[in-house]
Amino acid sequence: MKPTRRELEEAITRGWRAAQSRSDAHDELVANALGINRTDLRCIDILDQEGRTTAGRLAELMGLTTGATTALLDRLERVGYVQRVRDDEDRRRVFVEVTQTVQERAWPYYEPLVRVGQELYAGYTVPQLELLLDFLERGAELSQRELVRLRERLAEVE
DSSP: OOOOHHHHHHHHHHHHHHHHHHHHHHHHHHHHHHTOOHHHHHHHHHHHHHOSEEHHHHHHHHTOOHHHHHHHHHHHHHTTSEEEEEOSSOTTOEEEEEOHHHHHHHHHHHHHHHHHHHHHHTTSOHHHHHHHHHHHHHHHHHHHHHHHHHHHHHHHHO
16 A cells, blocks of 8 residues: 555654664764764864854854854864964954864765765666755755744743
């Protein structure tokens, strides 16, 4: 018997949550192996995705205060995982970026995921991959909107 729409939606939700749990567990192990905490690893991931950015923008993306972000960056700079770089055009502005050191140390933990991801993608047609990408992009937009709402709601409570 073919599953109903509701059953499919529930199965997708369960699968999404299970994938998030496995990803969280993987990241916890990697953070421990790198000698940092999960927030530090999340910072590195955001910088890796965004590229060079300012500490203020990083604080915004992470949902942290500027003071907490400064302390986080100090920790990561001490272990050689990020570096602060002055803007060549505006010497008052400082950018933050990941270092080659963290990329080299983290890659062995993430390379297997890249490899199995490529194997997974090979089983789908281009139109199917386009559908999956659309689903992920739209899901990210909705999640971001809800994240902003949650932060605003929690700020009102404080």
